Amino acid sequence: MPELTVVVPAYNESEGLRDFHARLAAVLDGMNVESAVLYVDDGSRDDTYAVMCALREADARVSTLKLARNFGKELALTAGLDHVETGAAVVIDADLQDPPELIPTFVQHWREGYDVIYGTRASRAGETGLKKATSAGFYRVMERLSSTPIPRDTGDFRLLSRRALDALSQVRERQRFMKGLFTWVGYRQLPVVYHRDPRHAGQTKWNYWKLWNFAIDGITSFSGAPLKLATYIGLATALLAFVAALWVFGKALLFGDPVRGYPSLMVVVLFLGGMQLMALGVIGEYLGRLYVEAKQRPLYLVDEYHPPQG
Ligand code: UDP
Numbered sequence: 001m002p003e004l005t006v007v008v009p010a011y012n013e014s015e016g017l018r019d020f021h022a023r024l025a026a027v028l029d030g031m032n033v034e035s036a037v038l039y040v041d042d043g044s045r046d047d048t049y050a051v052m053c054a055l056r057e058a059d060a061r062v063s064t065l066k067l068a069r070n071f072g073k074e075l076a077l078t079a080g081l082d083h084v085e086t087g088a089a090v091v092i093d094a095d096l097q098d099p100p101e102l103i104p105t106f107v108q109h110w111r112e113g114y115d116v117i118y119g120t121r122a123s124r125a126g127e128t129g130l131k132k133a134t135s136a137g138f139y140r141v142m143e144r145l146s147s148t149p150i151p152r153d154t155g156d157f158r159l160l161s162r163r164a165l166d167a168l169s170q171v172r173e174r175q176r177f178m179k180g181l182f183t184w185v186g187y188r189q190l191p192v193v194y195h196r197d198p199r200h201a202g203q204t205k206w207n208y209w210k211l212w213n214f215a216i217d218g219i220t221s222f223s224g225a226p227l228k229l230a231t232y233i234g235l236a237t238a239l240l241a242f243v244a245a246l247w248v249f250g251k252a253l254l255f256g257d258p259v260r261g262y263p264s265l266m267v268v269v270l271f272l273g274g275m276q277l278m279a280l281g282v283i284g285e286y287l288g289r290l291y292v293e294a295k296q297r298p299l300y301l302v303d304e305y306h307p308p309q310g
């Protein structure tokens with residue numbers, strides 16, 4: 001019965017997975033904890049799963065979980081965490097961007113009684129300036145909008161105690177913004193600052209369009225603020241319209257000005273049309289998510305699960 005399971009979601013990571021495991025195993029060997037490693041294959045199209053199986057053959061701590069197709073990192077993580085039946089769990093990326101060497105520090109704080117110990121990035125090597133800037137912007141926006149304060153510059157790399165895991169397993173929403181959910185459970189949380197390394201091998205699975213959608217997922221699952229936006233924009237526009245109406249009528253009554261209307265009319269009509277479509281779009285974002293939720297499909301499907309050989 002492991003006290004600590006390291007959950008590793010991987011999608012097309014065959015290139016670097018062996019090196020990852022070597023580094024992780026070295027760290028686990030040096031620790032005084034009964035540990036296990038769970039690799040989750042998120043429908044990879046390369047031979048990631050074969051590598052995982054080979055690792056399981058060679059190391060009695062390793063178990064493998066193969067999902068039926070690519071469900072995305074958030075669901076791969078969920079599937080992995082659902083399969084941690086005893087003890088605590090550590091979540092880590094397979095690309096060595098999160099240093100496994102930090103795990104002993106996590107464990108030390110866990111022993112001190114913390115429930116969620118998360119890595120906060122002091123720096124991110126090997127990321128473009130644009131990625132860092134957009135990411136920083138996102139965390140700042142989230143900070144203002146979210147009902148749950150989501151820590152800055154924090155990824156999924158963290159340790160979750162048993163009760164945090166149990167709490168998390170009760171959250172079955174389909175649109176899973178894991179960083180937010182990890183924080184949502186509360187209990188005793190502690191940041192640990194670290195320097196994020198560049199990717200060890202292979203390619204990132206994110207592009208800007210995916211990141212943009214991820215950001216919208218995050219905002220819509222933790223904040224209703226965009227819905228209120230329409231109310232306030234509407235109010236402001238109505239106020240402005242009232243002032244403009246006074247001005248136009250006043251001018252017409254006092255000076256008898258014939259109003260030359262076409263350009264201003266066009267501007268007003270287009271402005272209002274745009275505003276209305278935007279507000280509809282915001283409602284649509286929430287409604288679409290409600291629709292997915294209402295369908296009650298399973299979160300993920302498992303193809304194969306192999307517990308450790310030990
Ligand atoms: N990942 C996954 N499913 C996906 C995309 C990514 O399990 O659909 C895994 C990936 O293999 C890696 C982690 O999630 O272990 C982080 O992905 P990546 O390094 O591409 O993200 P980045 O570090 O660039 O944000």
Ligand code: MG
Pocket residue numbers: 093095097199204
């Ligand atoms: Mg990465």
